[in-house]
Amino acid sequence: MLNKKRKVLIAAQHLFIEKGFTDTSVQDIIDEAKISKGTFYNYFSSKNECVIEILENAREETALKRRELLVYQDISDQRILIEQISIRMKIYRDRNLMPIFVAIFQAQDSGLSEFIKKNHYEEIKWLAERLVDVFGKQTKKVSLDCAVLMLGMIQQIQHPWTLKSKQISMEELVGFIMRRVESMIDSMIDTNDSLIDPHRFENFYEDVEITKKHVLDQLKSFKQQYLDELKENELQHIEFILEELSLKKPRKYILEAVIHSFSDTFKKTSYHKQLTEVTANVWKLIDETY
Amino acid sequence: MLNKKRKVLIAAQHLFIEKGFTDTSVQDIIDEAKISKGTFYNYFSSKNECVIEILENAREETALKRRELLVYQDISDQRILIEQISIRMKIYRDRNLMPIFVAIFQAQDSGLSEFIKKNHYEEIKWLAERLVDVFGKQTKKVSLDCAVLMLGMIQQIQHPWTLKSKQISMEELVGFIMRRVESMIDSMIDTNDSLIDPHRFENFYEDVEITKKHVLDQLKSFKQQYLDELKENELQHIEFILEELSLKKPRKYILEAVIHSFSDTFKKTSYHKQLTEVTANVWKLIDETY
DNA sequence: ATGAAATTATACTAATGGTCTAAAAGGTGA
DNA sequence: TCACCTTTTAGACCATTAGTATAATTTCAT
Numbered sequence: 360m361l362n363k364k365r366k367v368l369i370a371a372q373h374l375f376i377e378k379g380f381t382d383t384s385v386q387d388i389i390d391e392a393k394i395s396k397g398t399f400y401n402y403f404s405s406k407n408e409c410v411i412e413i414l415e416n417a418r419e420e421t422a423l424k425r426r427e428l429l430v431y432q433d434i435s436d437q438r439i440l441i442e443q444i445s446i447r448m449k450i451y452r453d454r455n456l457m458p459i460f461v462a463i464f465q466a467q468d469s470g471l472s473e474f475i476k477k478n479h480y481e482e483i484k485w486l487a488e489r490l491v492d493v494f495g496k497q498t499k500k501v502s503l504d505c506a507v508l509m510l511g512m513i514q515q516i517q518h519p520w521t522l523k524s525k526q527i528s529m530e531e532l533v534g535f536i537m538r539r540v541e542s543m544i545d546s547m548i549d550t551n552d553s554l555i556d557p558h559r560f561e562n563f564y565e566d567v568e569i570t571k572k573h574v575l576d577q578l579k580s581f582k583q584q585y586l587d588e589l590k591e592n593e594l595q596h597i598e599f600i601l602e603e604l605s606l607k608k609p610r611k612y613i614l615e616a617v618i619h620s621f622s623d624t625f626k627k628t629s630y631h632k633q634l635t636e637v638t639a640n641v642w643k644l645i646d647e648t649y
Numbered sequence: 650m651l652n653k654k655r656k657v658l659i660a661a662q663h664l665f666i667e668k669g670f671t672d673t674s675v676q677d678i679i680d681e682a683k684i685s686k687g688t689f690y691n692y693f694s695s696k697n698e699c700v701i702e703i704l705e706n707a708r709e710e711t712a713l714k715r716r717e718l719l720v721y722q723d724i725s726d727q728r729i730l731i732e733q734i735s736i737r738m739k740i741y742r743d744r745n746l747m748p749i750f751v752a753i754f755q756a757q758d759s760g761l762s763e764f765i766k767k768n769h770y771e772e773i774k775w776l777a778e779r780l781v782d783v784f785g786k787q788t789k790k791v792s793l794d795c796a797v798l799m800l801g802m803i804q805q806i807q808h809p810w811t812l813k814s815k816q817i818s819m820e821e822l823v824g825f826i827m828r829r830v831e832s833m834i835d836s837m838i839d840t841n842d843s844l845i846d847p848h849r850f851e852n853f854y855e856d857v858e859i860t861k862k863h864v865l866d867q868l869k870s871f872k873q874q875y876l877d878e879l880k881e882n883e884l885q886h887i888e889f890i891l892e893e894l895s896l897k898k899p900r901k902y903i904l905e906a907v908i909h910s911f912s913d914t915f916k917k918t919s920y921h922k923q924l925t926e927v928t929a930n931v932w933k934l935i936d937e938t939y
Numbered sequence: 940a941t942g943a944a945a946t947t948a949t950a951c952t953a954a955t956g957g958t959c960t961a962a963a964a965g966g967t968g969a
Numbered sequence: 970t971c972a973c974c975t976t977t978t979a980g981a982c983c984a985t986t987a988g989t990a991t992a993a994t995t996t997c998a999t
Contacts, residue, residue, distance in 0.1 A: 363946090384986060395947045396988085406987070504806075508829065511805025512798045516844065527844070535844055539798065542836040543829045554806065554817070554825055653977090675956060685978045686957085696956070 364402045367392045372413050376455045380410060407471040410459060417456055418478060421447045434492040441537055443489070445529040447482070448513065452529075457517075483507055494544055501547040503555040505540055512536045574644050575604055577637050600641065618642065654692045657682045662703050666745045670700060697761040700749060707746055708768060711737045724782040731827055733779070735819040737772070738803065742819075747807075773797055784834055791837040793845040795830055802826045864934050865894055867927050890931065908932065 370392035374383040385406050389399050403409040425443045432439055451457050459475075486506035491498050498505070513536050547553065582597050599617055603609045618638055660682035664673040675696050679689055693699040715733045722729055741747050750765060776796035781788050788795070803826050837843065872887050889907055893899045908928055 385988080386986080395949090397948085397990090398946055400988070401945075404988095507805055508802045508826075511801040511803075513801075515797055515801025515804065516794075532844070535842065536798075538836070538840075538842060539833045542833040546828070546832040550828075552825065552828060554822070674954080676954090685980090687959090687979080688977055690957070691976075694957095 363394065363398065367394060367399060367402060368409070368412060368416070371409055372454065375410070375413065375459075376453075379455060380459045405470075411471060411474050413454075414456060414459070414474065414478070417450050417454060421450055434489075435495075437493050437537065440489050440493050441530055441533045444486070444513070444533045448517065448529050448533070452517075483510065486510065490540075494541070497548055498544060500551070500557070501544065501553045503557055504547065504553050505544060507555065509536055509540050512539065574637075574640050575601065577640060578604075581634065581637050604641070604644075614641075653684065653688065657684060657689060657692060658699070658702060658706075661699055662744065665700070665703065665749075666743075669745060670749045695760075701761060701764050703744070704746060704749065704764065704768070707740050707744060711740055724779075725785075727783050727827065730779050730783050731820055731823045734776070734803070734823045738807065738819050738823070742807075773800065776800065780830070784831070787838055788834060790841070790847070791834065791843050793847055794837065794843050795834060797845065799826055799830050802829065864927075864930050865891065867930060868894075871924065871927050894931070894934075904931075 367388065371383070371388045374387055374391055378387075385396070385399060388409070389396055392399075399409075403412070424446050428439055428443055428446070483503065483506045486509065487502040490502045490505055490509075494502075513533060516532065516536065578597060578601055582594070582601075596617060600614065603614055603617075618641055657678065661673070661678045664677055664681055668677075675686070675689060678699070679686055682689075689699075693702070714736050718729055718733055718736070741750065750769075773793065773796045776799065777792040780792045780795055780799075803823060806822065806826065868887060868891055872884070872891075886907060890904065893904055893907075908931055
């Protein structure tokens with residue numbers, strides 16, 4: 360019943376809007392959706408998983424609307440960019456998602472913070488590209504800086520206490536910031552005054568630090584999730600990797616060998632996709648650390 | 650033993666730096682400081698109170714160093730402003746306080762969020778004034794906007810994922826932002842393009858919304874704190890106000906009458922100062938809501 | 940109708956922030 | 970030294986929370 364899952368998501372969304380993420384307990388969601396705890400944890404492995412889906416919905420909706428806005432339009436039209444930016448701000452504002460976004464910067468929950476980092480990174484890249492669309496190719500070498508600064512300004516000036524009084528539309532607000540960007544963009548290009556190295560940024564997401572704890576957690580939860588379906592030898596593989604990784608100095612080459620055969624073993628299973636993600640991270644961890 | 654309190658604060662600070670605020674439990678602090686739970690709650694009425702003191706220390710230290718930097722110096726020297734701004738960023742970075750600051754924007758804990766809002770507000774006001782020092786009087790009408798935007802840019806560009814690679818000093822970073830502000834300030838003045846109404850902002854802090862819950866908490870904790878010293882009739886006053894406020898529709902005029910006599914009663918007590926704060930808030934709440 | 944999957948109710952665990960208490964330790968003035 | 974007062978301690982205790990576990994029941998496709 361995807362219906363039921365939707366029901367849960369709607370209930371959760373509703374509560375998050377009303378009381379905020381941290382002040383909404385799983386129990387609250389369960390009560391609101393009139394389902395049982397078991398059902399909730401059948402759909403989501405944690406409260407964070409649940410909020411991730413809500414964030415993901417918001418992201419998709421934003422992307423869709425943004426795309427629609429550009430159909431048959433001039434990509435260099437500044438007003439459209441302003442609208443595109445505003446859309447995201449409005450969606451996040453209306454759904455009370457900002458606090459989650461901000462608050463999680465610090466949280467070290469692997470899944471959620473990973474998701475949010477990626478999201479933010481994509482937003483910066485998107486905005487940088489659009490700025491080039493609007494302000495011309497010569498903008499390229501400073502577009503990432505501008506994107507980052509712009510998002511910072513928007514976020515800050517949106518705080519209720521700075522505005523509060525004036526009733527001002529999101530478009531006006533973004534427009535205001537856009538004029539600021541416009542007036543600083545030339546001097547940046549002229550003086551070649553840029554902080555962010557585009558090349559470095561390009562590969563940024565791949566370079567997110569992968570911690571041992573993160574990988575261990577991922578692997579453990581994978582094991583947990585498919586405990587029943589796993590065959591004996593597959594389980595042994597996982598167990599071994601867990602043990603070896605937990606050592607102070609995992610033996611790199613042994614690990615590599617085991618993971619190699621391990622990945623092969625799973626090629627045709629239903630959980631193959633999820634597994635490749637995990638193993639990819641194990642690989643990266645090994646490469647980076649040892 | 651103020652010594653012991655210091656010990657606790659140092660332990661807490663240490664743990665916050667290492668694991669962050671949310672991931673440090675009161676128990677952790679207690680263990681680290683080698684004191685008992687009772688002692689901790691003797692000094693701080695809550696975990697938040699504890700972190701507030703740490704934040705306050707950081708604030709004071711920042712203010713002090715900033716003042717020192719300006720002694721016998723030209724207030725219009727841009728480099729000094731850059732250093733002054735950097736000081737705060739460095740202190741907050743080193744003590745891992747940023748996450749607290751950011752995360753609490755959403756928290757509705759009265760004390761902590763109140764403190765942080767006030768702090769942030771003071772920072773904006775300070776920076777706006779200093780920008781006028783540096784860029785001249787004609788900057789005044791856009792200085793608040795610039796201050797807000799500047800803080801937003803700094804905060805955003807500090808994120809580890811945007812920089813990460815380059816080793817860059819805080820001063821360079823702030824200098825970079827300062828050049829951006831410099832290049833947008835003129836057009837703002839010329840076009841009179843400003844969002845923040847200075848007058849409104851001036852009174853901002855007084856206008857922070859006062860919730861019923863907040864006032865109730867404040868009153869309860871006051872009662873708790875002075876339970877032994879309070880006389881019977883004083884206690885009755887407090888009890889009554891608590892009860893009445895808890896009703897769906899408190900009777901405004903009765904409350905006013907009681908609070909009036911209540912305030913008089915305490916005129917000469919040792920806790921008079923704290924009480925006036927509480928009653929002032931009760932007044933405001935009544936005025937605003939009923 | 941049957942058997943598998945989804946769902947329920949509910950009990951449970953572990954961690955957390957915070958309260959409370961009775962006893963011990965420490966310091967101070969007489 | 971004694972009496973008295975404050976601080977400190979250890980630990981029991983409470984409520985809330987995320988998340989697990991399980992046995993019973995409902996749903997639903999074949």
